[in-house]
Amino acid sequence: MNSYDALKDLYEEKRNFSGRILVAGVLLILMVLLLLARLADLQVLQHDYFSTRANDNRMRVVPMPPVRGLIYDRNGTLLAQNRPSFNLEVTREQVEDMDALLEQLTPVMGLTPGDIARFKDRVRKTPRYRGVPLRTNLNPEEVARFEINRYNFKGVDITAGLSRTYAMGPSASHVMGYVGGISEADYAKLDERLYQGINQIGKLGIERSHEDELRGTPGARIVEANASGRPLRELEQRPGAPGRNLYLSLDAKLQNIAELALGELDGAVAAIDPQTGEVLALVSKPGFDPHPFVEGISTKNYRALQSDPSRPLYNRALQGTYPPGSTIKPFMTFAGLFHGETSNEQHVNCSGTYYLPNSSRKFRCHKRTGHGTLDMGWALAKSCDIFYYQLATNLGIDRISEVMGQFGFGKPTGIDIPHERSGLSPSREWKRRVRKEPWFPGETLNIGIGQGYWQVTPLQLAQATARLAMRGGGFEPHLVHAIEDPLTGTVTGVTPKALPPMLESEPHEYDDVITAMELVTHTPGGTAYRIGRDSPYRIAGKTGTAQVAGLSQAEEDAPELSATPKHLRDHAWFLAFAPTDKPRIAIAVLVEHAGHGGSVAAPVARQVMDQYLLGRVQFATATLAATAAPAANASADPGAAAGEFDGFVTASERPAPPPLPAVPTLTIPAQKPPGASTENPADAVEVDDAEAAFEKPPAAPAPVNDAADAPPPEGELNPPKPQP
Amino acid sequence: MNTGTALTPTPRSPTTWGERLQRLHIDLWLLTLLLAIACIGLITLYSASGHSLSAIFAQAQRLLLGLAVMAALAQVPPDYYRAAAPWFYGVAVLLLMLVLLLGDHAKGAQRWLDLGVIRFQPSEMMKLGMPMMVAAWLHGRALPPTWKVVLITLAIIGVPAVLVMMQPDLGTALLIISAGAFGLYLGGLSWRWILGALAAAAAAAPLLWFRLHEYQRQRVLTFLDPERDPLGTGYHITQSKIAIGSGGVFGKGWLHGTQAKLDFLPESHTDFIFAVYSEEMGMMGVILLLGLYTMVVGRGLFIALRGHDSFQRLLAGSLALTFFIYVFINMGMVMGLMPVVGVPLPLLSYGGTSAVTLLAGFGMLMSIHTHRKLLTS
Known part of the structure; x- marks a missing residue:
């Protein structure tokens, strides 16, 4: 290799090299263009798509649950409110050893295995950075005990929330209802957008029927969250709206008086303002404490309520169906007047027995020796069965059922809380349809004295009384008086729904019935004279007695009340309205196993009417106390009797109830609502479908027959066959 | 320095920042x-x-x-780098071997060498060692390289590349291979060879797949x-x-x-x-x-x-x-x-x-x- 060659090679090398650099440079520029093209693709062409994806990544909607509306009574007394409650919460990501923590917390906070099981279940379903409630509704002592020890428990906090509380507790539990956790079944029915962040729903009573007003509209916070979902800052707030406040027509004081007047007896009181249809009091005793349901009742406690022989979950006022007994007689009298089958001039001779035409079957009056000669008014005042046997026979079942339908028997009153039952107003058509049997004339007699197939609820009876008081007018019974928008303060009244007018009738037909009903209370010899004797206002009333257990045919006379086991005693009825000239209150009282309506149920009604019309309870309740033996202490309370009652008496301040008698399964059938048997027996499990129990109340406990203020005549239990 | 006579052919005084830094x-x-x-x-x-x-x-x-x-490094004349290239490359290859024998594991790969005083990745050293070595090797050869020279160059590239891939560190291996390949390309490797190699790589891709x-x-x-x-x-x-x-x-x-x-x-x-x-x-x-x-x-x-x-x-x-x-x-x-x-x-x-x-x-x-x-x- 000579130097020329070397030089030539060097020159050649350099030229080659420059060529290679040039090619590389061109390739390089192409690659840069490729990168720029991709960049334009991502940042220009697909920019909108990726912007959306980026926003979806970072934005989270955090619902802000609305505050549930408050519920007041007609005087503005707060009945349902949201009280701050303290909960113990654990944030998982701050806890190093969860089991050790729970073990340490157990003695301090009194954790049960149920608490821990429920907590662990919730922890699994909750993001790590979010607090999980371990115990709810701590009392101040527990809060204090935790605060002293809190340095031991990293990741455990006390948080404040709102918890629904009911001022009247068990006294109005059936009316108010309660809120509870939203079950799967609820979710299937509701619009989830309206329940963002809400974890409770009205389950019963007003809370359920007015759920839409009370709930409010959830708002939302749009927050920026990081990849693990933790919210970092708020981007936007979409305000919701708080729930509306309800003003009930219920009078809390009246409700309490009615409950106190029943004493320790079970029963129901329904009081309506006939001028508006507003329900003033609606008591079903015994009630139940709604608060465990709010917190999530355990299966064990729920079972205990279900199997309680006095059936506290069952709303007697609108689910309890009983034969009306003699309380049907004012309506029968009206039917007679309307169809011209009776009049003030009619007189009937009561000899104590009655025979159907062409029949040897004997029907008896409750007064064995007979009432003698009675006119229409006194037949009602003394509740003479013979008069009504005859009237029923003359009217016939078709005309009876037509008029009874007009008074609302056999169909729900339409009150604005759920689970009302329709009862049964017997008719030829009904019997053919349901029983597939023709109507027998002997059955009409039973219908005439409010027994046989009859089934009415206390509310229906109060409603029918209101229609009578209003001379055929009247309004649908309802509990909500007005609705308030808490943002604007606007209160909107609920317009009463007028009932369709009854059959054309002459005013005196009502007046005649009402005059007769005044005889019941204001004339010596009337079955409820004891409550009308000293009344400063005029009362139109009617007593009734519904028989629980059939007496054996051989028994000639009713045994003494005190000698009968309590659960076999008759139910007492009383209906009334007052004042008669300008009715302001119509009331129906049912007292279970209390015997005669005049002696037990009527004083309850009088006390409620006293409170409503006079503002104080004037009527002394010695009678009630004596009749109900150890039970009626509460109504014998001097304050209540003297009309000085003020404020609520809570269940705990009342004397403990007497021990219940051993209950044979025959009288209280242990019918469990469906679903109960499938409950998980573990104590920790919350009952989701507790309300199922309210929808299907147990059937009437025993074959119930009306005693018409007295033992029934023979043949009562088996309606007489028509004579050939 | 400007005070000297204009007749003396002294280096021109720096007049710009660039020229000053050049010094x-x-x-x-x-x-x-x-x-x-x-x-x-x-x-x-x-x-x-x-x-x-x-x-x-x-x-x-x-x-x-x-x-x-x-x-x-800018102060060192380029000839020194040429002289040091084989040594630097050799040490880097040795260290890469050492890494495979006793390197630290991090994220499932063996990349770090703990020398007691410092921990470092010999593969980083190879990022410089490779272009130096290929350039130094081709420097003495007539370019474009003969097929013998190319084969040896491929060996120079291949040995550390395989060692780095075994760590495994695909990214660095790619960079090291690129550095060597660029040297070869700029040295004038004939286009026939380049296209042939690309075709061979395409054919070998499925094989490589199973090696990954x-x-x-x-x-x-x-x-x-x-x-x-x-x-x-x-x-x-x-x-x-x-x-x-x-x-x-x-x-x-x-x-x-x-x-x-x-x-x-x-x-x-x-x-x-x-x-x-x-x-x-x-x-x-x-x-x-x-x-x-x-x-x-x-x-x-x-x-x-x-x-x-x-x-x-x-x-x-x-x-x-x-x-x-x-x-x-x-x-x-x-x-x-x-x-x-x-x-x-x-x-x-x-x-x-x-x-x-x-x-x-x-x-x-x-x-x-x-x-x-x-x-x-």
């Missing part, structure tokens, strides 16, 4: 461009690291160290269809594309990128820092950055063209082109143009070793550029 063997063009990129890097890192000043200081320290190394580690195969599959596994291996690339795409033309503004801020973007301050930059600075910012990188490469190629001998030309050319490959692989991967391989974005990604190695390479470039003039004067 110190520093290239003003490269220095300015590199400093600009490093500043962008620090600014982006502040955002990507979640406003971490300590990360900024650590990175700034490494950059300063790298600049010092660069300045020091499971995670490498996953990366390739994920690259082909990132939504195949959006929460697993495709997550990186999906989130990175969201970041870049949502940046748009003008970006979301510095510190306002949501993808990185809210932890949706993994590795946001290391390999995926380009996604953060694109999200916040938008297409305009990327064009600026890409322009800076291209100018750096252009300056490198210019230096290569003016190299005094084969060694200088080949070393400068392959260093410049390798630098571009860094940029292209990283951006291509972050934009979803190619599978995810662990290649940092030069001077932007957080992490010391690669920045120091890169700047050391630029020290050699400066040495080549500045010593040439002094020698000829």
Whole structure:
């Protein structure tokens, strides 16, 4: 290799090299263009798509649950409110050893295995950075005990929330209802957008029927969250709206008086303002404490309520169906007047027995020796069965059922809380349809004295009384008086729904019935004279007695009340309205196993009417106390009797109830609502479908027959066959 | 110095900054461009690291160290590098072997060598050793190289490449192979050979597939269809594309990128820092950055063209082109143009070793550029 060659090679090398650099440079520029093209693709062409994806990544909607509306009574007394409650919460990501923590917390906070099981279940379903409630509704002592020890428990906090509380507790539990956790079944029915962040729903009573007003509209916070979902800052707030406040027509004081007047007896009181249809009091005793349901009742406690022989979950006022007994007689009298089958001039001779035409079957009056000669008014005042046997026979079942339908028997009153039952107003058509049997004339007699197939609820009876008081007018019974928008303060009244007018009738037909009903209370010899004797206002009333257990045919006379086991005693009825000239209150009282309506149920009604019309309870309740033996202490309370009652008496301040008698399964059938048997027996499990129990109340406990203020005549239990 | 007589042929006094720095063997063009990129890097890192000043200081320290190394290496005349190349390369190969025998494990790969005093990655050393060795080897040969020379060059490239792949570190192996291959290409390897090699590589691809580690195969599959596994291996690339795409033309503004801020973007301050930059600075910012990188490469190629001998030309050319490959692989991967391989974005990604190695390479470039003039004067 000579130097020329070397030089030539060097020159050649350099030229080659420059060529290679040039090619590389061109390739390089192409690659840069490729990168720029991709960049334009991502940042220009697909920019909108990726912007959306980026926003979806970072934005989270955090619902802000609305505050549930408050519920007041007609005087503005707060009945349902949201009280701050303290909960113990654990944030998982701050806890190093969860089991050790729970073990340490157990003695301090009194954790049960149920608490821990429920907590662990919730922890699994909750993001790590979010607090999980371990115990709810701590009392101040527990809060204090935790605060002293809190340095031991990293990741455990006390948080404040709102918890629904009911001022009247068990006294109005059936009316108010309660809120509870939203079950799967609820979710299937509701619009989830309206329940963002809400974890409770009205389950019963007003809370359920007015759920839409009370709930409010959830708002939302749009927050920026990081990849693990933790919210970092708020981007936007979409305000919701708080729930509306309800003003009930219920009078809390009246409700309490009615409950106190029943004493320790079970029963129901329904009081309506006939001028508006507003329900003033609606008591079903015994009630139940709604608060465990709010917190999530355990299966064990729920079972205990279900199997309680006095059936506290069952709303007697609108689910309890009983034969009306003699309380049907004012309506029968009206039917007679309307169809011209009776009049003030009619007189009937009561000899104590009655025979159907062409029949040897004997029907008896409750007064064995007979009432003698009675006119229409006194037949009602003394509740003479013979008069009504005859009237029923003359009217016939078709005309009876037509008029009874007009008074609302056999169909729900339409009150604005759920689970009302329709009862049964017997008719030829009904019997053919349901029983597939023709109507027998002997059955009409039973219908005439409010027994046989009859089934009415206390509310229906109060409603029918209101229609009578209003001379055929009247309004649908309802509990909500007005609705308030808490943002604007606007209160909107609920317009009463007028009932369709009854059959054309002459005013005196009502007046005649009402005059007769005044005889019941204001004339010596009337079955409820004891409550009308000293009344400063005029009362139109009617007593009734519904028989629980059939007496054996051989028994000639009713045994003494005190000698009968309590659960076999008759139910007492009383209906009334007052004042008669300008009715302001119509009331129906049912007292279970209390015997005669005049002696037990009527004083309850009088006390409620006293409170409503006079503002104080004037009527002394010695009678009630004596009749109900150890039970009626509460109504014998001097304050209540003297009309000085003020404020609520809570269940705990009342004397403990007497021990219940051993209950044979025959009288209280242990019918469990469906679903109960499938409950998980573990104590920790919350009952989701507790309300199922309210929808299907147990059937009437025993074959119930009306005693018409007295033992029934023979043949009562088996309606007489028509004579050939 | 200007006071001397005009008749004496003394070196002309430096009149510009460039000329003054030239005396110190520093290239003003490269220095300015590199400093600009490093500043962008620090600014982006502040955002990507979640406003971490300590990360900024650590990175700034490494950059300063790298600049010092660069300045020091620039002082050494290129001939010394040629002389040292075989030794440097040999030591690097030995250390790579050592790594495989007793290296530290980190994230399932064996890359680090703990020498008691310092821990370092011999593969970084090879990033410089490879272009030096190939350039030095081809320097003495007649170019274009004969097939014997080519075969030996391939062996020089192949041995460390295999050692690095065994760690396994596909990204670095790619860079090392690129550095050697660029040397060979610039040395004048005939186009027939190049096209033949490309065809052979295409044919060997299926074979290579079965040699890949499971995670490498996953990366390739994920690259082909990132939504195949959006929460697993495709997550990186999906989130990175969201970041870049949502940046748009003008970006979301510095510190306002949501993808990185809210932890949706993994590795946001290391390999995926380009996604953060694109999200916040938008297409305009990327064009600026890409322009800076291209100018750096252009300056490198210019230096290569003016190299005094084969060694200088080949070393400068392959260093410049390798630098571009860094940029292209990283951006291509972050934009979803190619599978995810662990290649940092030069001077932007957080992490010391690669920045120091890169700047050391630029020290050699400066040495080549500045010593040439002094020698000829």
